[in-house]
Amino acid sequence: MIKLENVGIKFNLGIERNYSFKQLFVDLLKGKRKKKQPEFWALKNIDLDIKKGEVVGLIGTNGAGKSTLLKVVAGVMKPTEGKVSVSGGISPMIELGAGFDMDLTARENIFLNASVLGYSEDFVKSKFNEIVEFSELHDFIDVPVRNFSSGMVARLAFSIATIVEPEILIVDEILGVGDVAFQAKSEAKMMDMIKGGTTVLYVSHNIESIKKICDRVVWLDHGKIIKIGDPVTICDEYRNKIMK
């Protein structure tokens, strides 16, 4: 389903984002036009094979490379080295509502965001009521999203992202959205998808939820895989290590 072979991603940390003429002249005068940038590998030598229907959790400290790994699988980033092969439709829930336009209403955003996720027009039309119903935002459907609370935005986004039954679901720390009732609802929805045979890649700092839903856990540190295996064993080991 998902296969990563010797994958590496390199960032240039010292990157000057807004490289300008001024900078160019300064560098020319100082005679270091080709300054060597410090190299930083966000991921290095990653080998991972995920089978259909498997639920894989990713754990690790901030900056360990969890989100980068998800982005590589989702196709957002091309690896600097190595090979990634993914078969099946992906629904990325990396950051909910990334495609929202705050000036548009919830109704308009449902169509916009759904198109960003690659759904077809007929599909969105047929599922429109279901999306609205799940988000419980009937009364606000023609209100610009700019006037929504952040919880409402997240609800809407979650409802759109989960309306398909994707073969692969990528979830980055999003189950904490909305109020308690909606959290329970969204967790139930995800469990349903898992039972339905969806392959899941799941990032969370909530160790308990990882233990509960995952079949396997990958422990990442500084862009490298430390351990792969049984959730309970690895989570406990991870917790002992970082609590020291």
Next chain:
Amino acid sequence: MERSEKMFFKNIIANFKKYKFLLKQLVSRDFKVKYKRSVLGVAWSLLNPLLTMAVLAIVFSQMFKFSVPGVNYLVYLLTGLVFFNYFSEATNLAMGSVTSNATLISKVYIPKYIFPLSKTLFVGINFLLTLIPLYIIILVTGDPAEGTRCTITWLHLLLPFAFLCLFLFTTGLGMLLSTIAVFFRDIFYIFGILISLWMYLTPIMYDLSIIPESLHVIFKLNPLYWFIDFARQIILYNQFPTGNCWLWCALSAVVVFIIGLVVFKKKQDKFIYYV
């Protein structure tokens, strides 16, 4: 490598089918957002060009007394202006289209050429709307006694060729500029200056006949000159466009479009590290 080139074009077509809906949504978003909070709403897309045209018409034909012998100057001016306005607005929006969608690019996989393309299409729809006031002016201005009233003939059916060339040229340049903008933000300022220079070097307000013959070659290197000339030969002179004109229009449009596409394709995987 050769295989990946082939795959690229195959992917573009498959992608295009899949992301047609996205393209439509992005274009309609631009429309909605543009007029959302104004009272007159979409009516502005007609009113705006009409009023701008009125201002320019008054300034150039009444105050500066510009004219081009033998033709309706107002139509002469506005034909050029409609083309140039499309070019200038579309390239500017396309240039910023990748950088302004940075959050989207780093979160979801989307074929990135969609961004500049959605902008040139969006402005393209506006362009088609401005043809309505333009045609009203073509029909009502000019003096039949002096022979400066334009007549509409079947030749007008050839105009879409000029629109298509203008669109391809602009989209190609837009892709190129949006790529440069990712790595080199100064392009926003540089291009802003270039475009005003470009406007004066394009015979919009004046006719090429007032320029010394020896300099014509410089003006004719400008693809916009050919697109506008194509339209003017039809609208003002009721003339089948010259072979030269067909050739230069098609050639410059296709070449610039391909350059834009190739550069964009080569660099698109690096966008995410710089946006």
